[in-house]
Amino acid sequence: MVKQKPEGMIAEFENPAALLRAAEKMRAAGFSSFDCHSPFPIHGMDRAMGEKRSPLGWIVAVVAFLGFSAGMGLEWWSSSVAYPLVISGKPFFSYQAFGPVAFAVMVLSSALTALIGMLALNKLPLFNHPVFNSDNFRRATDDAFFISILADDPKYDEQATRNFLSEIGGQNIEQLLETTEMKEGA
Amino acid sequence: MSVTLTKSKPGALEEVPLIKGNQTFRSITEKISEITERKTALTWVLLFSLAASVALLFFAQIGYLFWEGIGIWGLQNPVGWGWAIVNFVFWVGIGHAGTLISAVLFLFRQKWRTSINRFAEAMTIFAVIVALVFPGIHVGRVWVAYFMFPLPNQMQMWPNFRSPLLWDIFAVGTYFTVSLMFWYTGLIPDLATLRDRAKTRLRKITMGILALGWRGGNKQWKHYEMAYLLLAGLSTPLVLSVHSVVSTDFATSIIPGWHTTIFPPYFVAGAIFSGFAMVLTLAIIARKAYGLENIITIQHFEKMNKIIMVTGMMVGYAYGMEFFIAWYSGNEYEKFAFINRAFGPYAWAYWIMITCNVLIPQLYWSKKMRTSVPVMFTISIFVNIGMWFERFVITVTSLANDYLPSSWDYYSPTIFDIGLLIGSFGLFFSLFLLFIRFLPMISMAEVKGVLPQADPHHYEGEAHHG
Numbered sequence: 001m002v003k004q005k006p007e008g009m010i011a012e013f014e015n016p017a018a019l020l021r022a023a024e025k026m027r028a029a030g031f032s033s034f035d036c037h038s039p040f041p042i043h044g045m046d047r048a049m050g051e052k053r054s055p056l057g058w059i060v061a062v063v064a065f066l067g068f069s070a071g072m073g074l075e076w077w078s079s080s081v082a083y084p085l086v087i088s089g090k091p092f093f094s095y096q097a098f099g100p101v102a103f104a105v106m107v108l109s110s111a112l113t114a115l116i117g118m119l120a121l122n123k124l125p126l127f128n129h130p131v132f133n134s135d136n137f138r139r140a141t142d143d144a145f146f147i148s149i150l151a152d153d154p155k156y157d158e159q160a161t162r163n164f165l166s167e168i169g170g171q172n173i174e175q176l177l178e179t180t181e182m183k184e185g186a
Numbered sequence: 187m188s189v190t191l192t193k194s195k196p197g198a199l200e201e202v203p204l205i206k207g208n209q210t211f212r213s214i215t216e217k218i219s220e221i222t223e224r225k226t227a228l229t230w231v232l233l234f235s236l237a238a239s240v241a242l243l244f245f246a247q248i249g250y251l252f253w254e255g256i257g258i259w260g261l262q263n264p265v266g267w268g269w270a271i272v273n274f275v276f277w278v279g280i281g282h283a284g285t286l287i288s289a290v291l292f293l294f295r296q297k298w299r300t301s302i303n304r305f306a307e308a309m310t311i312f313a314v315i316v317a318l319v320f321p322g323i324h325v326g327r328v329w330v331a332y333f334m335f336p337l338p339n340q341m342q343m344w345p346n347f348r349s350p351l352l353w354d355i356f357a358v359g360t361y362f363t364v365s366l367m368f369w370y371t372g373l374i375p376d377l378a379t380l381r382d383r384a385k386t387r388l389r390k391i392t393m394g395i396l397a398l399g400w401r402g403g404n405k406q407w408k409h410y411e412m413a414y415l416l417l418a419g420l421s422t423p424l425v426l427s428v429h430s431v432v433s434t435d436f437a438t439s440i441i442p443g444w445h446t447t448i449f450p451p452y453f454v455a456g457a458i459f460s461g462f463a464m465v466l467t468l469a470i471i472a473r474k475a476y477g478l479e480n481i482i483t484i485q486h487f488e489k490m491n492k493i494i495m496v497t498g499m500m501v502g503y504a505y506g507m508e509f510f511i512a513w514y515s516g517n518e519y520e521k522f523a524f525i526n527r528a529f530g531p532y533a534w535a536y537w538i539m540i541t542c543n544v545l546i547p548q549l550y551w552s553k554k555m556r557t558s559v560p561v562m563f564t565i566s567i568f569v570n571i572g573m574w575f576e577r578f579v580i581t582v583t584s585l586a587n588d589y590l591p592s593s594w595d596y597y598s599p600t601i602f603d604i605g606l607l608i609g610s611f612g613l614f615f616s617l618f619l620l621f622i623r624f625l626p627m628i629s630m631a632e633v634k635g636v637l638p639q640a641d642p643h644h645y646e647g648e649a650h651h652g
Contacts, residue, residue: 017645023404035403039211039379040635041411044642045404054412074336078344087346097348100431103423104356111364111420115371118413122406125398132401138382140402141375143211148403 004177007130008150009161010137011170016042018169019145023048025168026147033153037131037146056117063113064106071105072098130176148176204298204636207480211634214481218376218626218633219383221476226623229475234619240612247605248323256326258602265585265597270324271435272577273607276460277317277614278358278432279453279573281365282425283461284310288368289421292414298489300632301482305472305622306465307369312617313464314362316610321354350434357431361424368417374400374410375631429457436580443523443584446511452504456573459497459543462490463569470563472622481628484557491556494569498547501576505544519589527583531596535579542572 013019016038023036027050036045046053072095079085080092090097119125131137131148140146147170149156158175165173205214251258261268284306291299325331334355336345345352378400381393400406430450437449466487473482512524528536546568549555556562587594621627638644 015645016640017642020642035401035405037402038404038407039215039375039402040631040640041407042404042640042642046408049404051405051408054409056409056412057416060416075347078336079347083342083344085346087348090348094348100350100353100427100434101347101356103427104353104360107420107424108360108363111367111417114413114416114420115367118371118409119398121409124400124406125395127394127399129399129401141379141382141400142215 003180005180006151006158006175007133007178008148008156008176009158009165010131010134010146010148010174010176011165012136012172013145013147013169014171016145019147020044020048022147022168022170026149029155029164031149031153031155033156034147034149037137037140037148039141039143054121056114056121059117060110060113064110067109068102068106070109071102074105075101130178133176133178134174136172136174202485203638204483204485205301205481205633206483209480209637211637211639214630214633214637215379215383217478217481218628218630219380221622222380222624222626223383223385230619230623234616234623237612237615237619240609241616242612244606244609244613247602247609248319251323251602251606252328256324258600260597260599260603262595262597264588264593264595265582267581267585268597269578269599269603269607270320272574272581273610274317274320274324275432275453275577275581276574277313277320277610278361279429279457279460279577280313280464281310281317281361281461282429282454282457283465284308284313285361285365285421285425286458286461287465288372289418290425292418293422297636298486300629300636301486302465302469302490302628303632304369304372304629305468305627307365307372308618308621308625308627309461309465309468310365311362311369312614312621313461314358314365315617316614318358318362319610319613350431350438353431354435357428361428364417364421364424368421371410371414371417372629372632373625374398375402376626376629378402379630380626425458426454429453441584441588442517442519443508443527443580445520446508448504448507448511452501452508455497455500455504456543456576459494459501460569460573462494462497463566463573466490466494466562466566467570468618470559470566472627476622476627478628481633484559487559487562488553488556491550491562491565494565495547495550498543498569502544505540523584523587526587527579530583530587532579532583532586535575536583539572539575539579542568543576546572 011022013022019036019038020042023045026034027048034049036042036049038045045051075098076093076095079094084092086092130150131140131146136144137146147165149161149165155161162173162175207213209217259268259270284303287299287306288303288310291303322328322331325334332339333343334345334352374397377393377397381390381397384390384393430453433449433453436444437446439445469482469487469490473479509524509528512520515521527533546565549561549565555565582597586597634640
């Protein structure tokens with residue numbers, strides 16, 4: 001026995017400009033749980049969809065500050081508290097000479113935050129998503145442009161959404177179905 | 187004088203397209219993905235066997251080195267730093283071009299970088315891997331290499347953070363990690379393309395895992411582009427800082443010929459110079475072998491050649507300025523060190539360096555030379571040779587003839603010094619061949635992004651603006 005559950009809908013658009021215009025209309029119609037998929041980032045799409053700027057820059061800025069402090073702190077503590085040793089007559093806390101290492105720790109921690117933070121904000125890795133149920137959607141990483149709407153959107157309604165997508169120029173409109181194989185007697 | 191002048195308007199120069207051959211999004215995907223999907227070519231197998239054999243030789247010699255000790259090298263008093271350091275600086279320097287292309291040119295919005303950034307970054311990573319081997323094996327007692335890291339230990343000892351050699355560990359270690367993350371971030375959308383094209387189960391699973399479930403939604407691109415910008419911003423100071431720190435290994439000592447303030451910028455310019463030469467060598471071969479002439483065009487090469495010429499002249503300026511300061515300082519030892527470099531026992535190496543790095547790149551003043559593939563291939567090889575010799579000249583001449591003439595000696599390499607240099611190329615090329623065989627060597631998502639039809643304004647004529 002096969003059980004199918006609707007999870008959302010995708011529609012294909014002809015080119016980046018069509019996708020951009022469609023995104024504006026989706027937003028104007030009040031959809032919230034939709035996304036515009038393209039093989040490369042499209043200039044102006046954030047504004048068309050009403051997306052806020054990514055907060056990643058601020059997160060990395062905080063980590064950069066903490067990273068520099070941690071690097072300098074380690075150098076201060078290890079050379080003046082844990083293992084004080086006079087080297088070339090320099091002070092225990094030779095902050096001038098400690099710059100390069102503190103800088104390296106700052107860059108390293110910030111870069112790690114940029115990558116891990118990007119993945120976390122994007123909720124990746126995520127290997128199972130409704131859009132992957134569509135075979136046509138594979139072209140989203142090649143040369144096709146899609147809008148996806150998930151069924152959890154308050155405005156989502158199977159027939160009305162399908163009509164609306166078709167109205168704003170969507171082609172190959174496809175319902176995303178989660179297919180679960182039920183075992184006999186289960 | 188000329189009548190044709192009336193026809194051309196100033197400022198109306200025609201823009202040369204970055205990518206040639208009327209490419210579509212599909213044709214870019216096909217062209218680049220197909221290279222990783224086709225059956226392994228016999229030429230690739232032969233080349234990889236050769237490179238891997240040389241890499242094996244590299245590891246065998248390292249094994250012998252660990253068994254026998256660094257006495258197998260030509261090091262002796264007063265030359266305590268030989269080819270291992272020369273090779274280290276050479277390979278780290280090579281890496282810098284990749285970071286410059288991927289990070290600095292990104293911040294300066296140089297769209298032409300998209301055709302070459304992926305494999306320039308790959309080159310960086312592999313060059314830094316090879317570079318890191320040398321200080322690792324040079325410590326002699328490798329089993330206590332952990333002394334270099336700030337790890338709590340039973341002796342209650344901590345490293346000396348005032349030492350440039352320690353800065354080096356942090357600088358190069360950070361450089362490697364950040365480069366790797368930047369490269370992987372760039373790869374994610376392309377890995378998703380390969381995942382979606384995958385035919386076999388093995389490919390679906392491996393590419394699926396590596397692509398992390400990328401969906402190309404704008405809600406993802408938003409954070410992705412920010413992360414890419416941040417990584418570019420974080421890598422940009424590394425282009426300048428890493429080789430500056432490497433140069434302080436020399437510059438903070440009091441050896442005549444090393445103790446100079448010009449070293450950090452001089453090393454950075456040299457690093458970019460040598461790195462671009464290596465990118466060019468590799469790009470010319472890969473472009474020819476995989477028929478990528480439309481994506482990596484002569485314009486790309488010409489731009490790289492201009493950078494080679496500029497940085498080559500910066501290096502030439504540094505060579506001249508070193509001499510000037512040696513004379514102007516009035517320091518006898520400093521003066522001697524430089525006269526000895528050019529006319530002493532290592533004069534042959536010095537003049538190889540000058541010829542390869544300063545004289546030969548002057549051919550690039552001619553546009554014909556800048557746009558000729560055989561010429562630029564030859565020049566890139568000369569630059570690679572010249573830049574290896576630069577590090578040899580700096581390291582060896584200053585040590586071989588230092589203060590007391592009674593302690594002077596002439597340094598010669600042994601078979602193991604030479605073997606390790608050759609072996610390092612084996613490791614580098616093995617990694618590079620694996621990369622071009624299994625991963626997209628050109629960033630598909632970024633190349634598509636610079637095509638004219640990627641810009642929504644491109645469609646304005648046919649749609650609502652009418």
